[in-house]
Amino acid sequence: MTQTCGFVAIVGRPNVGKSTLMNHILGQKISITSRRPQTTRHQVMGIKTEGDAQFIYVDTPGIHVLEKDRNKAINRFMNQAATQALRDVDCVIFIIDRTRWTAEDQIVLERLATVEAPVILAVNKVDRINDKSSLLPWLDEVRGRREFAAIVPVAAKHGTNVAELEAEVAKYLPESVHYFPDDQVTDRSLRFLAAELVREKIMRQLGDELPYQMTVEIEEFREENRVTHISALILVERQGQKKILIGDRGERIKKIGHDARLELERIVGTKVMLNLWVKVKRGWSDDDRALKSLGYDLD
Ligand SMILES: Nc1nc2c(ncn2[C@@H]2O[C@H](COP(=O)(O)OP(=O)(O)OP(=O)(O)O)[C@@H](O)[C@H]2O)c(=O)[nH]1
Numbered sequence: 119m120t121q122t123c124g125f126v127a128i129v130g131r132p133n134v135g136k137s138t139l140m141n142h143i144l145g146q147k148i149s150i151t152s153r154r155p156q157t158t159r160h161q162v163m164g165i166k167t168e169g170d171a172q173f174i175y176v177d178t179p180g181i182h183v184l185e186k187d188r189n190k191a192i193n194r195f196m197n198q199a200a201t202q203a204l205r206d207v208d209c210v211i212f213i214i215d216r217t218r219w220t221a222e223d224q225i226v227l228e229r230l231a232t233v234e235a236p237v238i239l240a241v242n243k244v245d246r247i248n249d250k251s252s253l254l255p256w257l258d259e260v261r262g263r264r265e266f267a268a269i270v271p272v273a274a275k276h277g278t279n280v281a282e283l284e285a286e287v288a289k290y291l292p293e294s295v296h297y298f299p300d301d302q303v304t305d306r307s308l309r310f311l312a313a314e315l316v317r318e319k320i321m322r323q324l325g326d327e328l329p330y331q332m333t334v335e336i337e338e339f340r341e342e343n344r345v346t347h348i349s350a351l352i353l354v355e356r357q358g359q360k361k362i363l364i365g366d367r368g369e370r371i372k373k374i375g376h377d378a379r380l381e382l383e384r385i386v387g388t389k390v391m392l393n394l395w396v397k398v399k400r401g402w403s404d405d406d407r408a409l410k411s412l413g414y415d416l417d
């Protein structure tokens with residue numbers, strides 16, 4: 119039988135459920151998720167091989183409006199990473215959140231104007247639509263906004279209708295040899311996933327602005343006698359943020375480390391010794407060179 123293989127970009131504004139959808143399709147957590155917008159900062163590939171078909175999904179950062187006074191280099195990077203993922207794809211899944219259409223959804227739609235690949239619209243979080251009768255008229259309304267290859271209501275978190283969405287995507291996989299070994303699930307290293315998981319725990323546990331002013335760098339990742347030693351450096355912008363992150367008597371950082379370690383042990387498959395360090399590095403998020411050295415690099 120002939121093999122098929124193709125790239126599928128998952129795009130949308132922040133917080134609509136892109137990473138949740140990709141994880142559900144893969145049946146495992148590859149991309150971090152949280153209640154906050156702007157959780158994903160990088161392109162992350164999730165690879166699913168089913169018989170002769172190989173789907174290479176590309177999760178992307180939420181495309182967002184750059185505000186005048188908060189137009190940081192990292193925000194530009196995230197938007198670029200999302201837009202770049204649209205190049206040379208075979209299919210696009212554009213996700214929106216229920217029956218809302220915001221200015222940012224409109225920006226995503228405009229970015230898609232020059233994309234020739236088929237675009238499937240996924241209307242996510244339908245489990246949270248109170249008035250179910252509003253869905254059908256909404257699907258009719260969005261149908262007029264662009265020529266969509268399909269419009270599929272889903273609830274990514276619960277897996278509702280996700281198989282139907284995958285079946286739509288399968289129609290657009292071109293004939294091709296597989297680009298990845300059939301058992302590979304992502305293009306990202308364990309080292310990258312470790313940094314992301316630490317960042318996820320911080321996103322999930324800390325309020326206010328801190329999550330957006332913090333990044334994680336892995337300084338050591340080494341396995342010895344069935345124990346993986348990981349040292350992660352958490353960079354923040356200000357001294358006060360360092361204090362918040364560490365918490366009273368180190369309680370906060372301990373909890374973050376504990377949660378991250380448990381999840382890492384499942385992924386790595388060994389015991390994990392996780393060391394977390396916090397350092398202030400002023401201006402890292404608005405400095406192109408610093409960003410590059412911290413792994414925010416499109417090449
Ligand atoms: N109720 C409900 N919540 C969902 C569903 N899908 C995602 N969520 C929640 O929506 C929030 C955002 O999900 P993410 O997957 O992180 O969203 P994202 O689009 O990747 O966000 P960014 O990476 O910030 O652009 C999380 O709290 C998810 O649990 C769904 O089908 N139903």
Ligand SMILES: [Mg+2]
Pocket residue numbers: 136137138149150151157158178179180
């Ligand atoms: Mg995401």
